[in-house]
Amino acid sequence: MLKSLSFELSKNDNLLSKLVILVYRYGNWVYYQMKVPIIRELLYLLYKIVDLIFLTTIIGVEIPAKCKIGKGLVIAHGGKGVIINPEVIIGENAYIIHQVTIGAIGQGNTPIIGNNVLIGVGAKILGKITIGDNVKIGANAIVVKDVPSGSTAISPSATIINKEKGEKLGIS
Numbered sequence: 001m002l003k004s005l006s007f008e009l010s011k012n013d014n015l016l017s018k019l020v021i022l023v024y025r026y027g028n029w030v031y032y033q034m035k036v037p038i039i040r041e042l043l044y045l046l047y048k049i050v051d052l053i054f055l056t057t058i059i060g061v062e063i064p065a066k067c068k069i070g071k072g073l074v075i076a077h078g079g080k081g082v083i084i085n086p087e088v089i090i091g092e093n094a095y096i097i098h099q100v101t102i103g104a105i106g107q108g109n110t111p112i113i114g115n116n117v118l119i120g121v122g123a124k125i126l127g128k129i130t131i132g133d134n135v136k137i138g139a140n141a142i143v144v145k146d147v148p149s150g151s152t153a154i155s156p157s158a159t160i161i162n163k164e165k166g167e168k169l170g171i172s
Contacts, residue, residue, distance in 0.1 A: 004071040016078025020061050023050055024073075027065030069094065070115065091115035091133065101125070105144075114149065 005025055012018050027047035034040040047065060055061045061079040063069075070092030075082065081099040084090075087110040088102050095118045102119075104110040105127040113125070114133035122140040125131065132149030141155040 008071060008073055011072065011074050014076070014078050016059055016080075017075045020055060020059065020063065020075050020079045020082075021073060023047070023055055024063045024065065024069070027051060028067075028069075031065040085110050089113065091117065093117075095119065097121040097123075097139075104128075 005021075008021055008025075009018050012021055027044070030040060030043045030047055034043060044065075051065075055063070059078055060081050061075075062083045063075075063079070064084065064086040066086040067084050067088045067090070069090040072093035073090075074093075074095045076095065076097040079096065079098060082096055083101045083103065085103040087104060087108065089110075090102075090113040092115045094113065094116075097118075097120055099122040100119050101123075102111055102113070102125045109128040111125045111127065111129050111131060113119075113131040114135065116134045117131055117137070118135075119125070119137045120139040120141065123137045123143065124141070125137065125143045127144050129144065129146050131137070131143070131147045132151065134150050135147050136152040137143060137147070138152065138154035141153050143153050147153045
């Protein structure tokens with residue numbers, strides 16, 4: 001575990017990113033691995049305090065200990081604005097850029113994300129969908145349908161509404 005954590009920290013070049021990784025991995029370890037109840041509760045309380053003060057309040061990141069993320073996680077730019085639902089499962093070598101939301105639409109309707117996935121700035125991945133392996137999600141893409149392995153999902157073209165004439169102009 002320490003070897004993969006060391007590797008993961010070396011992949012994250014920003015100090016805030018390293019802090020996000022350390023706090024998440026610590027909380028995840030306590031949540032899933034600590035078996036002694038009283039020690040688990042004390043360590044989890046410590047995690048929640050650090051998570052609330054540093055990650056949520058100061059950095060603006062919500063990556064709960066309960067979510068399952070494989071090794072090799074990269075959180076670019078300190079992860080500012082990254083919000084991940086606690087039920088989400090993300091594979092290995094995920095690269096997540098700032099302002100990303102990965103969440104549910106209703107209870108238990110959360111995404112499952114494969115290995116080697118790049119999630120671009122501002123992307124939103126919502127609902128009970130599957131993102132395959134080796135996928136790229138483009139900047140500001142709103143993904144609500146499955147994305148097969150090896151694909152790239154990009155945001156839809158902008159629609160400009162001409163207020164003077166009341167018409168829509170599609171941009172391609």
